[in-house]
Amino acid sequence: MNEAFALLEAEIDPIDIEILRHEILSIPNQIERNIERSAFSPLVQEYKDYSVGLVDPEGALIAQSRGSLPIFVANALGTGVREAISVHGADNLMHGDAIVTNSAATLGQHLNNVALLTPVREGGSDNGPLLGFFAVLVHWIDVGGSAPGSSTGTDTTDVWQEGLQLPCVRLLSGGRRVEDIFRLCATNSRFPKLLLGDLEAQLAGCLLGRDMVLQIAHRRSVALLRATFESMRRQARAAASAVIADIPEGEYSAESFLDGDGGGAIPIRVAVRSTAGRLIVDLEGLGPQMTGPSNAGRNGGAIAAARIAAKYILTPQEPVNQGDFDLLDVEAPDGTFLTARPDAPIGGSGNTIPTVVDTILRAIGDALPAHAVAAHHGTYGVHTIFGRLPETGELFTNLDTVTGGWGATAQDDGAFPLRSNAHGDVPDIPVEMQEALYPFRLIKKALRPDSGGPGRRRGGLGVEKEYRILFPCKVSLKFERGQCPPWGMAGGGAGATCFVEIMRASGTTVRTWKGIYALEAGDRLRVVSGGGGGYGPPHEREIERVLRDVEAGYVGRERATEDYGVVFKPDGTLHEAATQARRAIICRK
Secondary structure (H helix, E strand, C coil), X not given: CCHHHHHHHHCCCHHHHHHHHHHHHXXXXXXXXXXXXXXXXXXXXXXXXXXXXXXXXXCCXXXXXXXXXXXXXXXXXXXXHHHHHHHHCHHHCCCCCEEEECCCCCCXXXXXXXXXXXXXXXXXXXXXXXXXXXXXXXXXXXXXXXXXXXXXXXCCCCHHHHCCCCCCEEEEECCEECHHHHXXXXXXXXXXXXXXXXXXXXXXXXXXXXXXHHHHHHHHCXXXXXXXXHHHHHHHHHHHHHHHCCCCXXXXXXXXEECCCCCCCEEEEXXXXXXXXXXXXXXXXXXXXXXXXXXXXXXXXXXXXXXXXXXXXXXCCCCCCHHHHCCEEEEXXXXXXXXCCCCCCCCCXXXXXXXXXXXXXXXHHHXXXXXXXXXXCCCCCEEEEEEECCCCCCEEEEEECCCECCCCECXXXXXXXXXXXXXXXXXXXXXXXXXXXXXXXXXXXXXXXXXXXXXXXXXXXXXXXXXXXXXXXEEEEECCCCCCCCCCEXXXXXXXXXXEEEECCCCCEEEECEEEEEECCCCEEEXXXXXXXXXXXXXXXXXXXXXXXXXXXXXXXXXXXXXXXXXXXXXXXXXXXXXXXXXXXXXXX
């Protein structure tokens, strides 16, 4: 904290700062609700693929909505602000301007992730000092490119095949709409009505958020507002510092791998170093940039992955703030799949990040055993059904991702069913809405027995979904971790891996993970997610817990006997003597 702020804060009642902190934190959450209510596409209304936040004049995050995805929480809004400052200059960003960007070279995420930001200037005046920026990032339903949904293409080889690029341009200039940009966006989308509806919600959220911050500055004073911003960052930094101090100095490493784009497994080798009160995540051992779209740029890839992992370990219960990451350094060479060149295809930019986060957490777990966690199902599991509606011939697209099992810890069984660690608690689009809008029926959605890794604490369960196709269409699949089982910790077993099956009406079945496939009426699409790894030796699991798992259908009797050493009589009741004998044999092994 600089000396000027230290002197300023010393003159302000800390209770006033704490009250204002909560008021500031509430603004992005209020804007989030407004966007949910006013957006047009299910991706924003229901799936909530967006982020809302307040950023300081240098691009450091101050506050973000609770529903924001971890992949955006990491650094997306601040990156967009820093790009706007670099392109236009802070002094040229006036009250009433709104800047839109999805720059692959800067944001480093697929082009559907579009950031919109507006300056917050004291008094709402062009001459007023810059207090920060209010920003909203939304996954736009379609921005052109080779496949409906844009980011759903599986065979793109450069970023220009993936859709419209908006190089940090004004959507509003001095409060006036730049209609040319609205028309440009609409023309380059297959779903202009849905896109423009989402964009209007995004823009309204940006402007209202800005005005709410200005109201606070007017009512509570700019001095108090700035002191509170600084206090929030300092508190977050102190909380992270306390955890880092518990990590013995040294280097901790871990490895895993990705399925890749068909050219063989892609290595993930990470090292985490604790030194001089700082945490360094070294990603030099990541595999090279891929020929297909499973890449990300530095900010949306390597830095995002490291920050997501750090947030889980350092300050998981605290509101996100730049201070969470002030003591974190990320090292990664150019040219890996998470530091890809600006021209690289990045439609699947987030798909690889969950496994990298898992691997970083695996390394840190060696340093902080109390924080150790087994691997989770580890994939976005994107499955997008698209085509033309039978009644009207209009284009449609329905993007979904899987939920699955998370890894167990020393204290708790793995949670389920949840999306990837880069998603957080993103909800499902209601089945009723999907079936009303699109030509398929979801005929099954159930937990996947025996998919959680065995352990003293069991891994979370995967999920099985089955669609019946009513009219010819296509499906785009982007699954990872089909070959790298979610590992257990401290003697726990691995969780089951994911896969997709296309069951043809003719009777043939295709098992797959990636690609675009034609579907015919009567075909069925079976989407199966993975489970989480277990923690601790399975034979140490309390017999009562195993019996409850069997009764609930989480674990079958055969696996209960094989993995946990719990034996049943023919009538299904516990065979106590046989159980004690089998567990004794397992223990000796």
